[in-house]
Amino acid sequence: xxxxxxxxxxxxxxxxxxxxxxxxxxxxxxxxxxxxxxxxxxxxxxxxxxxxxxxxxxxxxxxxxxxxxxxxxxxxxxxxxxxxxxxxxxxxxxxxxxxxxxxxxxxxxxxxxxxxxxxxxxxxxxxxxxxxxxxxxxxxxxxxxxxxxxxxxxxxxxxxxxxxxxxxxxxxxxxxxxxxxxxxxxxxxxxxxxxxxxxxxxxxxxxxxxxxxxxxxxxxxxxxxxxxxxxxxxxxxxxxxxxxxxxxxxxxxxxxxxxxxxxxxxxxxxxxxxxxxxxxxxxxxxxxxxxx
Amino acid sequence: xxxxxxxxxxxxxxxxxxxxxxxxxxxxxxxxxxxxxxxxxxxxxxxxxxxxxxxxxxxxxxxxxxxxxxxxxxxxxxxxxxxxxxxxxxxxxxxxxxxxxxxxxxxxxxxxxxxxxxxxxxxxxxxxxxxxxxxxxxxxxxxxxxxxxxxxxxxxxxxxxxxxxxxxxxxxxxxxxxxxxxxxxxxxxxxxxxxxxxxxxxxxxxxxxxxxxxxxxxxxxxxxxxxxxxxxxxxxxxxxxxxxxxxxxxxxxxxxxxxxxxxxxxxxxxxxxxxxxxxxxxxxxxxxxxxxxxxxxxxxxxxxxxxxxxxxxxxxxxxxxxxxxxxxxxxxxxxxxxxxxxxxxxxxxxxxxxxxxxxxxxxxxxxxxxxxxxxxxxxxxxxxxxxxxxxxxxxxxxxxxxxxxxxxxxxxxxxxxxxxxxxxxxxxxxxxxxxxxxxxxxxxxxxxxxxxxxxxxxxxxxxxxxxxxxxxxxxxxxxxxxxxxxxxxxxxxxxxxxxxxxxxxxxxxxxxxxxxxxxxxxxxxxxxxxxxxxxxxxxxxxxxxxxxxxxxxxxxxxxxxxxxxxxxxxxxxxxxxxxxxxxxxxxxxxxxxxxxxxxxxxxxxxxxxxxxxxxxxxxxxxxxxxxxxxxxxxxxxxx
Numbered sequence: 016x017x018x019x020x021x022x023x024x025x026x027x028x029x030x031x032x033x034x035x036x037x038x039x040x041x042x043x044x045x046x047x048x049x050x051x052x053x054x055x056x057x058x059x060x061x062x063x064x065x066x067x068x069x070x071x072x073x074x075x076x077x078x079x080x081x082x083x084x085x086x087x088x089x090x091x092x093x094x095x096x097x098x099x100x101x102x103x104x105x106x107x108x109x110x111x112x113x114x115x116x117x118x119x120x121x122x123x124x125x126x127x128x129x130x131x132x133x134x135x136x137x138x139x140x141x142x143x144x145x146x147x148x149x150x151x152x153x154x155x156x157x158x159x160x161x162x163x164x165x166x167x168x169x170x171x172x173x174x175x176x177x178x179x180x181x182x183x184x185x186x187x188x189x190x191x192x193x194x195x196x197x198x199x200x201x202x203x204x205x206x207x208x209x210x211x212x213x214x215x216x217x218x219x220x221x222x223x224x225x226x227x228x229x230x231x232x233x234x235x236x237x238x239x240x241x242x243x244x245x246x247x248x249x250x251x252x253x254x255x256x257x258x259x260x261x262x263x264x265x266x267x268x269x270x271x272x273x274x275x276x277x278x279x280x281x282x283x284x285x286x287x288x289x290x291x292x293x294x295x296x297x298x299x300x301x302x303x304x305x306x307x
Numbered sequence: 308x309x310x311x312x313x314x315x316x317x318x319x320x321x322x323x324x325x326x327x328x329x330x331x332x333x334x335x336x337x338x339x340x341x342x343x344x345x346x347x348x349x350x351x352x353x354x355x356x357x358x359x360x361x362x363x364x365x366x367x368x369x370x371x372x373x374x375x376x377x378x379x380x381x382x383x384x385x386x387x388x389x390x391x392x393x394x395x396x397x398x399x400x401x402x403x404x405x406x407x408x409x410x411x412x413x414x415x416x417x418x419x420x421x422x423x424x425x426x427x428x429x430x431x432x433x434x435x436x437x438x439x440x441x442x443x444x445x446x447x448x449x450x451x452x453x454x455x456x457x458x459x460x461x462x463x464x465x466x467x468x469x470x471x472x473x474x475x476x477x478x479x480x481x482x483x484x485x486x487x488x489x490x491x492x493x494x495x496x497x498x499x500x501x502x503x504x505x506x507x508x509x510x511x512x513x514x515x516x517x518x519x520x521x522x523x524x525x526x527x528x529x530x531x532x533x534x535x536x537x538x539x540x541x542x543x544x545x546x547x548x549x550x551x552x553x554x555x556x557x558x559x560x561x562x563x564x565x566x567x568x569x570x571x572x573x574x575x576x577x578x579x580x581x582x583x584x585x586x587x588x589x590x591x592x593x594x595x596x597x598x599x600x601x602x603x604x605x606x607x608x609x610x611x612x613x614x615x616x617x618x619x620x621x622x623x624x625x626x627x628x629x630x631x632x633x634x635x636x637x638x639x640x641x642x643x644x645x646x647x648x649x650x651x652x653x654x655x656x657x658x659x660x661x662x663x664x665x666x667x668x669x670x671x672x673x674x675x676x677x678x679x680x681x682x683x684x685x686x687x688x689x690x691x692x693x694x695x696x697x698x699x700x701x702x703x704x705x706x707x708x709x710x711x712x713x714x715x716x717x718x719x720x721x722x723x724x725x726x727x728x729x730x731x732x733x734x735x736x737x738x739x740x741x742x743x744x745x746x747x748x749x750x751x752x753x754x755x756x757x758x759x760x761x762x763x764x765x766x767x768x769x770x771x772x773x774x775x776x777x778x779x780x781x782x783x784x785x786x787x788x789x790x791x792x793x794x795x796x797x798x799x800x801x802x803x804x805x806x807x808x809x810x811x812x813x814x815x816x817x818x819x820x821x822x823x824x825x826x827x828x829x830x831x832x833x834x835x836x837x838x839x840x841x842x843x844x845x846x847x848x849x850x851x852x853x854x855x856x857x858x859x860x861x862x863x864x865x866x867x868x869x870x871x872x873x874x875x876x877x878x879x880x881x882x883x884x885x886x887x888x889x890x891x892x893x894x895x896x897x898x899x900x901x902x903x904x905x906x907x908x909x910x911x912x913x914x915x916x917x918x919x920x921x922x923x924x925x926x927x928x929x930x931x932x933x934x935x936x937x938x939x940x941x942x943x944x945x946x
Contacts (some may be wrong), residue, residue: 073877076892077789081877082868089864097853105753106853109746113857116740116780123784126892127882128905134784135910138777145773149753153765157757163849217882280915287770295766302760 021100021165028099028235029092036231037061039238043268050272065227071220076125083121084222088229090114095236101165104240105152111236114229115141118214125217133213136201139279143198143286144188150294151188151240154181157301168246173255175244180297182244184290186263189237191286195267197274198282238264310352311366311427311488314437318345318481325474335452338473342445345480349441356429363837365425365490373426377497378415381408384500388507388526397523403530404500407537411496414541421544424551428490431834435685436487436615439692442815444480444608446808450700451476453804457707458597465513472512472597479505479604486612492540492550499536499576499612503529506609509601510593521592528589532579539572552619559623564944570620571629571940574674575933577620578633581613581670583640585926585933587663594659598706602655603699606662607692614666614688617673618681622838625676626759628943632936633674636929638767640667643925645774650916652909654702654712657778658695661738664775665691665745671764672752678835679755682845683748685831686823690737690745693819697812698734701727704801704809715908720786723797728786730809737816739779745772747823747854751845781909788907789892821858824851 041058048055057063075081091114097107115137122134156162158177159170167174175182191198194213202213210216215226241263242256277285321341328334356364385408392401451473459467482501489495503526511522544550546565547558558566582590593605617624617633624630644664651657665687672684705720705727706712720728739745749772756765801809819826827846835842846854881888884895884905894904 073875074880075877076880076882078872078877078879079787081872082865085868086864089860093856093860102849102853105750106850109750110853110857112776113740116776116783119780119784120787123788125882126789126907127884128907129883129885131788131907135781138780139910142773142777145776146769149769149772150765153753153757153769156754162754211883211885219880295762298765299762302757302762306760 025096025100028095032095032235033228033231036228036233036235037065039234039264040227040231043264046265046268047272050269061227061231065224068220068224068227073220075219075222076127076217079124080121080218081222083117083124084218084225084229087114087117087121088225088232090117091229091232091236095232095239098164098236098239101163103162104155104164104167104243105149105162107164108148108152111148111233112141112145121222122214122217127217129211129216130214133201133210133216136210136279137214139283140191140194140198140201143283144191146287147184147188147290147294148192150290150298151178151181151185154178154294154298154301155243157298157305164243167243168248170247171249173245173247173252177301178244178297180293180295180300184294184297185240185244186266187286187289187293189241189263190267190270191282192237193234193267195271197270197277198286199271199276200279200282308352308355308364308366308429310348310355311429314345314348314352314441314484315481315488317341317348318477318484322474322477322481325470325477327470329470331456331469334469334473335456338448338452341477342448345441346445349437352429352437353434356434361833362430364429366427366429368423368425370426374415374493377494378412381497381500382412384408384504388504388530392523395519395523397527400523400527400530403527403534407496407530407534408500410537410541411493414544415493419544420548422549422551424491424549424554426491426494427488428553429488430837431830432615432618432685432838433487435689435830435834436611437484439611439689440480440483440487440608443692443696444483444604446811447604447607447696447700448473448476448480450805450808453802454703455597457802462513468512472509475505475508476601476604479509479609483608483612487615490552492543492552492555495552496533496536496540499580500530500533502609502612503533503580506593506601506605509604510596512596512601515595518595521589521595524592525589528579528586532576532586535572535579536576539569539576542572543569556619556623559620559627566623567627567629567944568941570623570627571632571937573616574620574624574629574633575937577613577616578636578670578933579613581610581617581666582663583636583667583670584643584663584922584929587640587644587925588922590663591656591659594655598655598699598703598712602659603696606658606699607696610662610666611688611692614669614673614684617670618684618688621673621676621681621684623676624674628936628940630674630676632932632940634671634761634764635932635936637667637670637672637674638764638771639925639929639932640664641671642667642767642771642774643921645771645778646916647918647921648778649774650911650913650918651778652714652911654705654714654717654782655699657714657782658698658702661775661778662691662695664771665738668748668752668768668771671767672748675752675755675759675761675764677755677759678839678842679751679758679845681838682827682831682835683751683755685834686827687745687748689826690748690816690819693812693816694734694738697730697809697816698738700805700809700812701730701734704805705731707800708797714782714785717782717785718907719789722789724799726799726806727801727809730813731786732783733813733816735779735783737820739775745775747846747850750850785909824854 040061045055045058090110094107094110119134119137122130155167158174159167194202215223218226238260241260245256245259246252385404388404389401392398455469482498486498507522507526510525511518543555555566555569559570579586590605594602596602624633641664644660648657648660669684669687672680702712708724709716753768882892886895886897888895889902894902897903
């Protein structure tokens with residue numbers, strides 16, 4: 016990729032990602048509603064919601080919260096930009112985990128009991144998905160000998176062929192990362208549930224809007240990683256990757272609507288075991304192939 | 308360069324002087340003066356070494372008198388240890404001191420004809436160690452002056468033997484300098500024994516039963532390492548006809564048959580010093596000594612002796628059985644200790660476990676022995692030394708202010724004792740948060756683990772780093788959380804000298820973070836070139852750019868938001884309690900109309916993290932691995 020193409024990709028991410036993410040969110044709500052036998056809101060509902068939030072009078076639980084939410088957002092945009100400009104994917108995941116730390120601070124600084132519990136569980140979630148995510152980066156490196164996302168797409172075959180185990184582990188991590196049931200332990204979508212609004216309980220107005228927009232960026236980034244498993248140097252791999260994104264997306268929504276929340280202890284055990292059995296075994300196999 | 312001799316001898320002379328100074332005022336000024344001299348001397352050494360081209364420098368080829376003096380001192384040391392062992396009825400420990408000393412005495416008295424080798428050797432690695440020991444060690448002593456003063460006012464039951472305490476501290480510094488500057492293995496062994504005995508004496512300072520038990524545990528573990536070291540050295544000297552440390556490494560890289568056993572034994576000794584499982588308990592036991600002077604002396608400087616030896620051996624261990632043993636023990640320790648750290652709420656214990664855990668990562672890096680991992684390990688070591696020293700001092704000062712060192716009691720420290728909380732924040736962030744310190748080392752180590760096809764190493768780093776982030780992040784969160792505060796400020800009792808030391812550390816920490824690319828290019832890269840001969844850049848430009856952007860971000864966003872919020876004030880509301888707040892964020896009125904107090908606490912996983920169980924499991928696993936691997940190496944070489 017030339018420098019210009021990289022910069023364009025980066026800019027495209029910054030501009031288009033929130034649109035795609037918001038739309039994904041709208042479709043998610045629509046699909047969920049249909050699965051539950053409701054009509055559901057318009058697929059543009061997420062945009063209306065966020066627009067409304069911007070008109071609210073600013074009110075915070077702690078003055079520092081705005082700064083922390085802003086840091087969370089900037090770091091996540093940075094993550095996506097590093098990724099879509101074809102740079103180091105391992106670095107990308109490190110920046111992602113730093114962004115998560117700022118979200119944790121933003122939740123815990125409010126002193127709210129609900130946000131604090133949710134923040135603690137958010138950290139537990141991080142312990143669950145981080146190994147899978149980092150292992151995926153290692154898998155990419157082992158399969159292609161580079162951490163650069165630009166180099167990962169230049170092969171003759173799609174990477175999924177070499178790393179199916181990593182793919183399963185990453186989708187599993189995504190369920191946790193996107194707080195989808197059964198692993199939505201740190202959040203809830205309904206005010207009557209134990210955690211009220213999860214980490215966003217004490218966010219309102221613009222802060223909440225930024226939080227939602229950041230989630231959109233994050234989701235686009237995660238689906239970008241999914242695409243990476245399928246892209247190769249043939250043009251037909253682009254629709255393939257998009258199709259894969261849609262399948263994974265549908266699977267996540269379906270899972271979200273058809274499963275009950277597990278306890279966080281079960282999540283911890285299960286995610287590590289799954290990571291070891293899929294990504295771990297896949298890593299082992301790839302290393303053996305390399306040695307031979 | 309006489310300044311090297313000065314660095315070794317001067318602290319020893321000061322130590323001797325300390326024994327006779329019984330006035331605390333005089334002692335304080337002598338300590339300040341002496342540590343100032345040591346820092347200046349380290350600076351002079353650094354400048355001289357730079358002016359000579361910053362390469363390898365070998366000094367002193369004839370030192371018969373010094374050799375004989377050391378032999379004598381070693382025997383004296385053995386007598387002291389034996390006496391103490393009999394005094395406290397730990398008879399068997401004395402064997403671990405008598406046996407290696409007798410072995411060395413017997414060997415040296417035979418007057419073997421050895422090839423002439425230099426006794427002192429200075430290169431990038433030993434210079435770096437000198438800087439760490441000189442600067443951090445001296446600052447610790449400065450801090451100890453103020454701390455010990457307060458300590459004896461609080462603890463009337465402990466006999467005031469500060470003359471003795473400071474004597475040991477200075478002796479320890481001298482030994483550390485000697486250790487990192489020596490090229491002769493016999494000298495290295497001598498200084499090694501001194502640091503072991505010094506730490507034993509420091510831990511037992513209070514003479515309580517617990518202190519004595521812990522000090523003997525530290526002693527026997529370190530002496531066991533010393534035994535292995537002595538046997539390894541004599542074996543090598545007999546077979547190779549030299550006691551030069553570097554010739555051993557060259558032999559190891561060249562797979563000469565007589566190098567395997569000494570390397571395996573010395574690596575084993577280094578594992579004991581670096582407090583890896585199964586020997587980690589001595590470092591945790593060391594925390595009973597007066598907080599935090601000796602505790603942090605152990606965490607920030609002494610354990611680095613083991614790491615230093617392993618870095619030196621690194622290239623020779625690469626892809627050998629010994630290397631695999633070291634990687635396994637280090638990686639396993641990194642992972643297990645970080646899990647145990649999650650279950651701790653005592654700040655000092657968290658620091659202790661995180662020390663063991665981080666040392667594990669460095670040890671594993673050394674065992675891998677390729678440029679990337681040594682690069683990562685060296686940077687980790689530097690960051691760890693500064694950060695741990697800062698954090699230990701800060702926890703000590705916090706304990707003085709709030710009367711507890713439980714992390715749960717540090718709730719809202721940022722609003723109660725802001726100065727100390729900021730220092731703590733810097734220390735913790737420097738340890739694990741991107742873009743600082745550990746992150747880039749992890750990046751490099753992971754890459755190397757894959758390059759070397761070492762799946763265990765990669766797994767340990769990945770799972771260990773997830774758990775490491777967990778315990779640090781929740782600690783940081785505790786500092787900034789605001790609820791269940793009464794709103795009153797706690798009086799910051801930090802003394803001026805403590806504060807100066809803390810500030811210097813914090814500035815150092817930030818400078819290290821910001822200058823990381825520079826340090827890597829100007830210092831660590833030449834270090835690797837010296838070690839491996841050839842070497843290509845670990846940090847590629849892209850990663851460097853990302854790193855710089857993140858560092859800029861970390862400093863720009865708070866400043867920008869400060870100016871933004873000066874003009875844009877948002878209304879502050881009470882938090883949601885699912886009930887009516889009692890007027891602040893500290894409680895709510897429940898459905899019966901009674902006020903309920905709110906209390907927030909962190910996750911500790913107490914229901915399934917059982918430190919004792921995990922420790923026993925780790926000790927069994929690592930002991931088995933060490934025994935099997937050592938037998939493989941030694942048996943393989945002898946057959």
